[in-house]
Amino acid sequence: MKDAAPVALPPAPARLSEGIAEVLAAHEGQEGALLPILHDLQAEFGYVPPESYDAIAEALRLSRAEVAGVVGFYHDFRAAPAARHVIKLCRAEACQAMNGAATQARLEHALGMKLGETKGNVALEAVYCLGLCACAPAAMVGDRLVGRLDDTAIAAIAEEVRA
Amino acid sequence: MKVFVPIDAAARACGADLVAAAVVSAAGLRGVEVELIRTGTRGMVWLEPLVEVETEAGRMAFGPMTPADVPALFDAPESHPKALGLTEEIPFLKRQTRLTFARCGVIDPLDLAAYEATGGMAGLRKASVTKPEEVVDQIAASGLRGRGGAGFPTGIKWRTVLHAKAPQKYIVCNADEGDSGSFADRMLMEGDPFTLIEGMAIAGIATGATKGFVYIRSEYPDAIRVMREAVVIATRAGMIGASVLGSAHAFDLEIRVGAGAYVCGEETSLLNSLEGKRGVVRAKPPLPALHGFMGRPTVVNNVLSLAAVPWIMAHGAQAYHDIGVGRSRGTIPLQIAGNVKFGGLFETGFGITLGEIVMEIGGGTASGRPVKAVQVGGPLGAYHPVSDFGLAFCYEEFAGQGGLIGHAGLVVHDEAADMLGLARFAMEFCAVESCGKCTPCRIGAVRGVETLDRLRAGDTAALPLIEDLCETMKLGSLCALGGFTPYPVLSAIRNFPEEFMPQQEAAE
Numbered sequence: 001m002k003d004a005a006p007v008a009l010p011p012a013p014a015r016l017s018e019g020i021a022e023v024l025a026a027h028e029g030q031e032g033a034l035l036p037i038l039h040d041l042q043a044e045f046g047y048v049p050p051e052s053y054d055a056i057a058e059a060l061r062l063s064r065a066e067v068a069g070v071v072g073f074y075h076d077f078r079a080a081p082a083a084r085h086v087i088k089l090c091r092a093e094a095c096q097a098m099n100g101a102a103t104q105a106r107l108e109h110a111l112g113m114k115l116g117e118t119k120g121n122v123a124l125e126a127v128y129c130l131g132l133c134a135c136a137p138a139a140m141v142g143d144r145l146v147g148r149l150d151d152t153a154i155a156a157i158a159e160e161v162r163a
Numbered sequence: 164m165k166v167f168v169p170i171d172a173a174a175r176a177c178g179a180d181l182v183a184a185a186v187v188s189a190a191g192l193r194g195v196e197v198e199l200i201r202t203g204t205r206g207m208v209w210l211e212p213l214v215e216v217e218t219e220a221g222r223m224a225f226g227p228m229t230p231a232d233v234p235a236l237f238d239a240p241e242s243h244p245k246a247l248g249l250t251e252e253i254p255f256l257k258r259q260t261r262l263t264f265a266r267c268g269v270i271d272p273l274d275l276a277a278y279e280a281t282g283g284m285a286g287l288r289k290a291s292v293t294k295p296e297e298v299v300d301q302i303a304a305s306g307l308r309g310r311g312g313a314g315f316p317t318g319i320k321w322r323t324v325l326h327a328k329a330p331q332k333y334i335v336c337n338a339d340e341g342d343s344g345s346f347a348d349r350m351l352m353e354g355d356p357f358t359l360i361e362g363m364a365i366a367g368i369a370t371g372a373t374k375g376f377v378y379i380r381s382e383y384p385d386a387i388r389v390m391r392e393a394v395v396i397a398t399r400a401g402m403i404g405a406s407v408l409g410s411a412h413a414f415d416l417e418i419r420v421g422a423g424a425y426v427c428g429e430e431t432s433l434l435n436s437l438e439g440k441r442g443v444v445r446a447k448p449p450l451p452a453l454h455g456f457m458g459r460p461t462v463v464n465n466v467l468s469l470a471a472v473p474w475i476m477a478h479g480a481q482a483y484h485d486i487g488v489g490r491s492r493g494t495i496p497l498q499i500a501g502n503v504k505f506g507g508l509f510e511t512g513f514g515i516t517l518g519e520i521v522m523e524i525g526g527g528t529a530s531g532r533p534v535k536a537v538q539v540g541g542p543l544g545a546y547h548p549v550s551d552f553g554l555a556f557c558y559e560e561f562a563g564q565g566g567l568i569g570h571a572g573l574v575v576h577d578e579a580a581d582m583l584g585l586a587r588f589a590m591e592f593c594a595v596e597s598c599g600k601c602t603p604c605r606i607g608a609v610r611g612v613e614t615l616d617r618l619r620a621g622d623t624a625a626l627p628l629i630e631d632l633c634e635t636m637k638l639g640s641l642c643a644l645g646g647f648t649p650y651p652v653l654s655a656i657r658n659f660p661e662e663f664m665p666q667q668e669a670a671e
Contacts, residue, residue, distance in 0.1 A: 031457060032419075034439030039381075039420055060439070073441040073598075074422035076381050092343030092592075093538055093585070097501035097576045098529070128425060128592065130382055131346040132176050133574065134208035134499065134506030143384060147176030 011045060019044050020052045024059045034060060034070055038077055047078040083123035085161040088140040089115065091126045094133035103137045103149055110158040122161045164190070164197045165217035166236075169268065171204035171353050172385040173346065178229065179212035185230035186214070193237050203354015205268035206508030207255055215250055216240065224250040255524065260486060261510050262474045262494050263467065264347075267354035273392055275400055278357045284402070286476030290365040291410040298369035299325055302472065304480035306492030311337055311428075311465030312540060312569040312643075314491075314558040317472075320462060323452040324370040327460035332372035334363050334414075335437065335456060335463045338379040338386070339421050339428040342541025344572030347496040348466035350508055352379070352386040355470075356393035357402070360416060362469035364403050365476055366462055367414040375414060376456070377466075378433055380421040391418050425596040429642045430463040432598055443598040444642040465570070467496060488514035491557035499525045501538075501574035518552030521575055532577040536658070538585075540569025542592050543647035545654035546582065565654060567647070582659040587615040589651040593644060604645025607636040611652065618663060626663060630656065 011019070023040045027033040037056060041048050053067045060067075071077045089104060104115060113119045115126055132138035135147030141157055168174075168183040183199060190197035207213060213226035216236060224247040225236060235243050247253055261267075270277040278284065290298050303318025324332055336359065340348040352359060363375045379387050394416050398404045403414045424442045427433045431445035434456050455461020471493060475483045483493045491513035497520060500506050504526030521527070521537055528534055536546040545566035547554070554560050561568045576585075590611030597604045611632055617625040633649035640646040656663050 032438040035422060035436060036419065039422070070439065070441055073443075074424050076421075076423035093542060093588070094344045094501040094572075094574045096585070096588070097574055097580065127382065128596075129341055129343045129345075130172075130176075131340065131349040132173050133344045133346055133501065133572065134503075134508075135173050135177055135211065136501065138176060145172055145176035145385075147173060 011049075013051075016045070016049055016051055017055075020049070020055050024055060028059075034062075034067070035074075038071060038074075042077060046081040050079060083118050084121040086123045086125060086142065087111070087157060087161065088125045088127040088130075090128070090130050090132070090136070090138045091115075092129040092133075094129075095137040098136040100137050103154075106151065107139070107149075107154050107157070110154050111161070164195055165200065166197055167200050167202050167215040167217075167222065169204040169211065169213060170201035170272070170385075171211075171268075171350060172383070173208050173350075174204050174211040174213070175385070177208075177211045177227065181230050182212045182214060182228045182233060185233035186236070189233050189237055195237060200271050202270060203267040203272050204350060204508075205250065205256060206264065206350060207253065207505070208507040209505050210247070213250075220249060222250045223248065224253060255505055255507070255509065258524070259510050260494050260512055262483070263358070263470045264351065264355070264496060264508065264510050265474075266358065267351060270355070272354050272356055272389055273396060275357060275396055275402070278355075282477065283357055283473070284361060284408075286473035287361045287364055287402070288408060289476050290368050291408045291412060293368075295325055295369050295371060298365065298476070301476060301480045302369065305475045305483040306480075306487070306490070307468060307471055307475065307483065308491070308558065309465060310467035310471070310495070310570065311430075312567060314568075317464065317468050320452055320464070321366065321369050323450070324372065324460045324462050327453055329459045331374065331457075331459050332370055333456045333459060333461040334366045334370070334372045334375040334469075335430075335434065335461055336363055336375065336377040336466055336469055337428065337430060337433055337463055338377050338383075338390075338466045339433060340383070340466070340570065341380060341425040341428045342543075342570050342572050344500045344538065344574040345498050345541055345570045346500070347498050347508055347571070349383050349386050351466055351470055352377075352383070353389050356390050357397060358470045358473055359390075359466055360393060360397050360403060362472035363416060364407055364412075364414045365472050366464065366469060368407065368410075368412045370460075370462055372460075372462065373413045373415065375416045376419050376437060377416065378419045378421060378427070378437055380427075381423055387418060387420055394418060424598075425592075426598045426642075426644050429644060431642070433463065434461065441598070443600045444644075446641060467570075486512040488512075488555060488557055489559055491559065495556065495568070495571050497524075497556070498570075498572040499575070500572060502528045502530055502577045503575040504529050513557040514555050516552060517547060517554045517556060517573075518549075520556065520573060521552065525573075525575060528575060528577040530577045530579075532579065534575060535578045535580045536576045536582065536585075536655075538574045538576070538651060539572075540567045541572050542589060543567070543643060543650055544569050544572075545650045546576075546585065546658060547654070548658040550658075565657070566650065582655040582662045583615060583619055586652045586655040586663075587612060587619075589648050590615060593648040597644060601639070601641040601645060603636045603639035604641070604648075607632055607640075607645060608648060611636075611648070615652075623664070626656075
């Protein structure tokens, strides 16, 4: 087994404020800029740093609470960096119709964790529809889509995140 | 040698990228010059990855392909075990009336020249020299109705925006396709993005809107990438921008990305989200047509409604209206999914029966066990039993049966389906995704999960409670999330009553 990957350190304060300022500048004058800003921050840092709320609020003439309220509303925005490997398993109806519950159990077994858990480098999350409903059950590993999720595919995912 | 391999997300999820790489390497080994074209998908998802090879007779299909199947494409295509014959002759494709999806799977999605060569841009060209009022008349006369599910006449919506006075109007495309069983929006955006752009530009000309947004859910990274590139290409080519096709009309387009909230598929919460707010529902009236994005007149249309527009403009309202039944005119891109043998997208005129869709076109279940229930219209649609197979697929007939066609996604379940479990899931999903604005949805969905759990545990007193709760949610919710969650729940109870009577099970 390889050595565990070093834990990602939070960005240095200077880097943080610089990054936030860059993102804000890129969206100056845009109508309804908050979601695009939050997406860019998350792309930059891996999460939306709470340290950014004040600067966003000032730039968009909102209160800090309004910014926090928007961040909190949407499932996508994270307050802390995600695990290195994020596996999203679809739980919606079309995947359920293709033995979704059994697939979930097998994936949980292969990864040694339950849906909704994060263990070490790996997070297993639920997602509601990836639009792969005609090749269900489906999952997303990082940004790679996997359809027809059978035992071979599950084993490959477990192998990939263990590597 | 010209070889086509889809780049659609479903095809990629089934290994299309590996197959494409195998094509390149097999060609290299043999010293064969290959032009590899990545297309959208033809929509026959059970055959993905579907590889096509151009021949004098037409494009020949092979699928579902694995990298190991690729060498034989070069060495012995005639006797290839995955050979399917001419693509256009595959019955699933041949039976369709492909208007909106005519180019999907055929061309490189970002090749604007190929788009024009296959009939693209004709509608916009016509619209750019037509009076706005007349463009609206065409759309109204075609009978086109909102393909997102509500079925509101598109022409009437456009006319409202056309006559509204404001310094700025907007076209907003709802591409927040969150319904399980639905993937038509994704398929179109990935496979033929210029059709959507063209439809939006026509909507802009028709209503006087000079700015458009496509709001795409974040779960569709491929569609986001393709649409962003397509907007750049279309702007550079003068298809949109300061002067649409050299006319006096301006139309700018921006791609926006959702953030994992199902409720943002509802038009008013989508508008709030687009404005940078929490995606909570707004009370209607005022209608978005008058008070939409930033309080200004806004057309909010589904991807499929807007993508139908170029064909209507190019071929005339009557040609579109000639297809369909009753008040459901034109074609509907059905999405056949779940436990089904031949899953995929099937565009056809309204009026085909549910039984034809599931059994003839879909081929019955993938598991080979009998069909038990078909959920039509996404997570808010009803569960239809086999006895509903005679229903004609159109807005009115499904509404009359306590259901809805929604975004025309169908999820087939075989006899292993646990109807109480599915009813519980509907409530659970509503609880997770509720925006929290209105009480029947926010609290009702949570109580719904608890009450169904009581029922599962054998408490029969819970049955009238769940029915009563559904009634409250239906009548008291602000939007379709809380208002329609009762559809799957009540239809499951009505059509499969034995599964909601746990006391019998206990007595056995």
